Amino acid sequence: xxxxxxxxxxxxxxxxxxxxxxxxxxxxxxxxxxxxxxxxxxxxxxxxxxxxxxxxxxxxxxxxxxxxxxxxxxxxxxxxxxxxxxxxxxxxxxxxxxxxxxxxxxxxxxxxxxxxxxxxxx
Amino acid sequence: xxxxxxxxxxxxxxxxxxxxxxxxxxxxxxxxxxxxxxxxxxxxxxxxxxxxxxxxxxxxxxxxxxxxxxxxxxxxxxxxxxxxxxxxxxxxxxxxxxxxxxxxxxxx
Numbered sequence: 230x231x232x233x234x235x236x237x238x239x240x241x242x243x244x245x246x247x248x249x250x251x252x253x254x255x256x257x258x259x260x261x262x263x264x265x266x267x268x269x270x271x272x273x274x275x276x277x278x279x280x281x282x283x284x285x286x287x288x289x290x291x292x293x294x295x296x297x298x299x300x301x302x303x304x305x306x307x308x309x310x311x312x313x314x315x316x317x318x319x320x321x322x323x324x325x326x327x328x329x330x331x332x333x334x335x336x337x338x339x340x341x342x343x344x345x346x347x348x349x350x351x
Numbered sequence: 352x353x354x355x356x357x358x359x360x361x362x363x364x365x366x367x368x369x370x371x372x373x374x375x376x377x378x379x380x381x382x383x384x385x386x387x388x389x390x391x392x393x394x395x396x397x398x399x400x401x402x403x404x405x406x407x408x409x410x411x412x413x414x415x416x417x418x419x420x421x422x423x424x425x426x427x428x429x430x431x432x433x434x435x436x437x438x439x440x441x442x443x444x445x446x447x448x449x450x451x452x453x454x455x456x457x458x459x
């Protein structure tokens with residue numbers, strides 16, 4: 230059974246940093262691209278960032294480019310999101326999501342975690 | 352950057368009725384790389400449809416997707432009680448991947 234478990238969310242002041250983690254199990258982690266998708270309270274879904282199976286290809290939404298860094302550790306079956314210079318508009322539930330297509334990746338998502346809430350407020 | 356617009360915003364229907372949800376793209380979606388997700392309150396999204404018309408694993412056949420280019424449709428042939436939820440379309444044919452704003456299907 231595929232499981233994705235996010236952690237690391239919390240309340241943080243504007244301008245500060247936070248690091249999210251996602252622990253994956255139930256599939257061959259290093260075969261798949263992985264992504265972060267966020268959802269502001271009461272709002273829709275926004276893709277944040279994605280990373281290929283071997284970290285060779287990385288993408289970011291314009292809204293987080295230069296502030297957020299995605300990474301992965303295939304030996305630990307883990308995905309990370311380093312979030313710097315946080316803003317109030319970054320407040321959201323952050324989901325870890327698995328790409329449906331192995332190796333090449335396709336940037337759509339067949340398994341999601343339950344999310345970790347990030348609140349940016351003074 | 353492709354913008355997806357979903358309509359209607361809310362659809363009020365009764366169990367057993369047919370639901371038709373629309374997703375329109377601001378420019379053509381490459382190779383019909385269009386997915387649909389269902390999200391219930393307090394839950395993560397669930398993949399329903401990919402490639403505009405292919406059902407994901409375990410998705411009942413009352414869910415179907417169609418369309419190409421800029422106009423896509425999700426149809427639920429007969430609404431079951433568990434189908435009342437918010438539905439999102441997502442394009443993945445060009446970067447960045449983008450979601451529509453969602454359509455809420457509520458019980459009439």
